[in-house]
Amino acid sequence: MPGPTPDVDGDASSDDPGDGVRIDMISGARMEGLTGMEKIRLILDGVRDGNIVILEEGLSPDEESKLIEVTMTEISPDDFTGIEIETYPKAETGDQSFLDKLMGRKSAQKLTVIGPANRIETLHKDENLISTLVSRK
């Protein structure tokens, strides 16, 4: 029985999970070398294939903004209705260095769950727990 391939960049059509739900858990190290648009493409390609994408370290606010923008341009009737995205609420952190603030660098280390809007539903969310219901296709 074929298992899911670790190559999330590859052709997902060969990895049809059948009745199951495929979850791609992407490490911070995997995302680190990618540009903002490459990250967004990686996420949206996975989500448009019906997968749930979990990011170990999330996206920066600027990348989140572009993710919403690109998602909007890809929505089409009866095909793709957008994304559901959940992260823990932003903690009140004082861990940014002065240089980080000066250079506009923000800490983006927050687990993020992203899935197709028509397949993922948030049941509960608070500072410490995200509970989601994922439906099959």
Place this chain on the structure above:
Amino acid sequence: MGLLTNLKDSISRVTDGLFAADEPKRIGIYGPPNAGKTTLANRIARDWTGDAVGPESHIPHETRRARRKENVEIERNGRKVTIDIVDTPGVTTKVDYKEFLDHDMEKDDAVRRSREATEGVAEAMHWLREDVDGVIYVLDSTNDPFTQVNTMLIGIIESQDLPALILANKTDLPGSDVQQIANAFPQHETIPLSALEGENMDEVYTKIAEYFG
């Protein structure tokens, strides 16, 4: 490369602020769908210019293009601020035309409305990164503010170092809970109001002059 670009952007932001002090500030009115953004924009525009910005509706995504009302002069306590109000479409991560069918809309109209809505949200996000000098973030105080869109939008606004005023709208409705919004975003001041009834607009204008003047 990234370091140099960031430094250049930071310096550019500072110099832009120094040399554009007399220009009208572009203030984007942001928030989720149906928070009352257009009602607020119309209230501000009517109070200070006599004109409206756009039509209001209970159907989500009535505003599908950013609308601007230029040179709105607000005077408060001897302080005058000139702003361009930009009323933006409600930000969301999903748009399904089928939701519009519940509002007695034909499929063709619903599909067209959803297409326009997605274009409008994309445009609003682009504006937020590139073209606004400050943000009025409007929330419906009868709804739970702890949504992902609100969390992300506030994070994006903060990352741009934009002055932001959070308004807890619809205080005229039963179930309004301003404190819930204040608790959700404790790093910002929350001002209660009813844009529809014009309640507490005096404080709103005082804060607009204070934040964006």
